[in-house]
Amino acid sequence: MAAPATRTPRSRSRAARLxxxxxxxxxxxYLAVFLVVPTLTVVVGAFVEDGRPSLxxxxxxxxxxxLGSLANSLVLSALTAVIGGVVGALLAYAVVTGPADGALRRxxxxxxxxxAQFGGVxxxxxxxxxxxxxGVVSVWLDATFGTGLTSSTWLFSLRGLVLVYAYFQIPLMVxxxxxxxxxxxxxxxxxxxxxxxxxxxxxxxxxxxxxxxxFLGSLLLLFANAFAAYATAAALVSQGNPIIPLWIxxxxxxxxxxxxxxxxxxxxxxxxxxxALVMTGYSLLVRRTARWLG
Amino acid sequence: xSARSPRRAARTRLxxxxxxxxxxxxxxxxxxxLSMLDFSTRLFNADGRTGAAWALLVADPLxxxxxxxxxxxxxxxxxxxLVLLVPTLVWxxxxxxxxxxxxxxxxxxxxxVPPLVIIVGLTNVTAWLSYLFxxxxxxxxxxxxxxxxxxxxxxxxxxxxxxxxxxxxxxARSLGAGWLTVIVRVVVPNIRTALVSASFISIALVLGxxxxxxxxxxxxxxxxxxxxxxxxxQESVAxxxxxxxxxxxxxxxxxxxxxxxxxxxxxxxxxxAPVPAGTAPPVPExxx
Numbered sequence: 001m002a003a004p005a006t007r008t009p010r011s012r013s014r015a016a017r018l019x020x021x022x023x024x025x026x027x028x029x030y031l032a033v034f035l036v037v038p039t040l041t042v043v044v045g046a047f048v049e050d051g052r053p054s055l056x057x058x059x060x061x062x063x064x065x066x067l068g069s070l071a072n073s074l075v076l077s078a079l080t081a082v083i084g085g086v087v088g089a090l091l092a093y094a095v096v097t098g099p100a101d102g103a104l105r106r107x108x109x110x111x112x113x114x115x116a117q118f119g120g121v122x123x124x125x126x127x128x129x130x131x132x133x134x135g136v137v138s139v140w141l142d143a144t145f146g147t148g149l150t151s152s153t154w155l156f157s158l159r160g161l162v163l164v165y166a167y168f169q170i171p172l173m174v175x176x177x178x179x180x181x182x183x184x185x186x187x188x189x190x191x192x193x194x195x196x197x198x199x200x201x202x203x204x205x206x207x208x209x210x211x212x213x214x215f216l217g218s219l220l221l222l223f224a225n226a227f228a229a230y231a232t233a234a235a236l237v238s239q240g241n242p243i244i245p246l247w248i249x250x251x252x253x254x255x256x257x258x259x260x261x262x263x264x265x266x267x268x269x270x271x272x273x274x275x276a277l278v279m280t281g282y283s284l285l286v287r288r289t290a291r292w293l294g
Numbered sequence: 295x296s297a298r299s300p301r302r303a304a305r306t307r308l309x310x311x312x313x314x315x316x317x318x319x320x321x322x323x324x325x326x327x328l329s330m331l332d333f334s335t336r337l338f339n340a341d342g343r344t345g346a347a348w349a350l351l352v353a354d355p356l357x358x359x360x361x362x363x364x365x366x367x368x369x370x371x372x373x374x375x376l377v378l379l380v381p382t383l384v385w386x387x388x389x390x391x392x393x394x395x396x397x398x399x400x401x402x403x404x405x406x407v408p409p410l411v412i413i414v415g416l417t418n419v420t421a422w423l424s425y426l427f428x429x430x431x432x433x434x435x436x437x438x439x440x441x442x443x444x445x446x447x448x449x450x451x452x453x454x455x456x457x458x459x460x461x462x463x464x465x466a467r468s469l470g471a472g473w474l475t476v477i478v479r480v481v482v483p484n485i486r487t488a489l490v491s492a493s494f495i496s497i498a499l500v501l502g503x504x505x506x507x508x509x510x511x512x513x514x515x516x517x518x519x520x521x522x523x524x525x526x527x528q529e530s531v532a533x534x535x536x537x538x539x540x541x542x543x544x545x546x547x548x549x550x551x552x553x554x555x556x557x558x559x560x561x562x563x564x565x566x567a568p569v570p571a572g573t574a575p576p577v578p579e580x581x582x
């Protein structure tokens with residue numbers, strides 16, 4: 001966009017030109033205090049020990065227990081991204097093949113909009129009421145199939161988290177992937193059919209290659225979403241730190257994790273790095289997607 | 295091939311696929327919600343139903359206090375968000391459009407920085423806030439404004455893009471209006487839907503927020519639900535279902551409000567979706 005500042009008469013002083021910028025200062029100051037400074041605090045604090053620069057805190061990230069939960073976090077995020085991505089893409093395709101402004105499509109997009117926001121404590125309790133020790137479905141499954149769910153704590157383990165995270169990952173996938181599916185033109189399909197392509201050939205040679213960047217981008221987004229999630233796991237898992245966010249909880253609530261006050265900073269830095277890496281990949285893929293499916 | 299054309303066979307296969315996918319995913323999303331209803335009204339040592347857990351939602355002092363706190367926080371967050379964002383966005387459009395990209399970037403930044411990281415880095419700021427305002431949950435609203443920023447920004451930005459702010463402002467200015475009059479009496483009435491959308495999504499997010507409040511030890515709604523589960527699981531499930539329903543009502547209401555003006559596809563997603571399709575990064579937040 002051309003800045004109107006270039007049209008400013010030369011007679012006006014530099015001060016007069018800078019004056020309008022002052023209108024944005026309260027906003028910038030607010031974000032500096034509540035967003036930029038905290039983020040910088042984390043980055044700097046991870047390299048400080050007892051007021052002196054040090055690598056000791058960051059080195060503690062190599063602790064086997066911490067590395068283990070980092071691995072768990074990565075696996076959990078990747079797994080739920082793939083599950084949410086595949087199921088969400090199928091659901092989005094089921095919706096997109098219907099009428100473009102039909103009731104079904106409106107319903108699914110509205111519901112997904114709500115459910116993608118839905119997480120945390122309430123989601124944890126939804127699954128406790130369903131598959132917990134006295135959950136409705138576990139009681140029924142035990143009585144009908146003798147599964148033994150009512151005496152198992154699997155819901156509160158990593159496997160349980162995979163299932164629970166799917167509940168917000170699938171709707172998110174529908175929301176972010178639907179526009180890409182909308183970008184696929186009917187004419188491409190017709191052209192392929194006129195050239196004698198079968199359904200399978202169309203998908204393998206045209207449809208999937210076109211959708212691949214959008215799909216991969218959505219997977220990265222889902223990955224970051226799961227990696228950054230905290231409240232659901234915090235409400236569900238009360239013992240141990242199977243994933244990184246729960247390590248951060250311990251570091252914040254107990255005074256002496258590994259004897260370092262700044263350990264929470266190091267863990268948070270680790271989280272920022274992973275998310276930043278993933279989001280960079282995402283924005284690159286989005287740019288690529290826009291070429292065909294914009 | 296026989297009498298049935300391959301094209302019709304393909305269409306039948308597609309219909310079967312659609313029904314199967316919709317039924318299965320539908321069940322996955324509906325079963326936990328129905329289970330909550332069943333669980334919260336079940337009598338555990340006899341047959342029949344009870345509304346006791348639901349009655350407790352208003353009777354229980356902890357929960358009642360927490361609902362009050364969360365509602366107050368939503369109100370304060372909405373006010374703070376509007377006061378911070380509306381004048382800034384209008385001003386940027388009118389006077390300093392070259393800062394538009396920077397403001398957008400900052401507004402969407404909280405999506406890329408996990409809330410957990412923000413809270414870790416905020417320890418110094420929260421120490422100051424509790425020193426200045428005392429040990430009350432109300433100053434959480436300062437932090438929540440940042441949390442709702444990306445969603446509110448998108449709603450307000452879409453609203454402003456739909457009207458010609460510059461022309462409206464020039465007309466008002468040439469008739470002698472001051473900048474405050476331009477914002478309050480010209481721009482605001484024209485973006486009413488966007489203001490409602492931004493407020494609804496902010497309320498929904500604040501009512502569902504757990505991370506900040508629990509790590510700072512304030513009894514907001516979600517924290518109280520988690521605490522209450524230790525003594526009365528049915529009550530906390532009832533409270534969870536109730537808060538889901540309230541949030542769903544707000545967000546569905548939002549999709550109607552934002553869908554009415556710009557009907558057609560994408561209207562709903564534009565209001566609620568965490569990510570703008572096609573634009574640069576940022577992730578969702580979610581109150582997870």
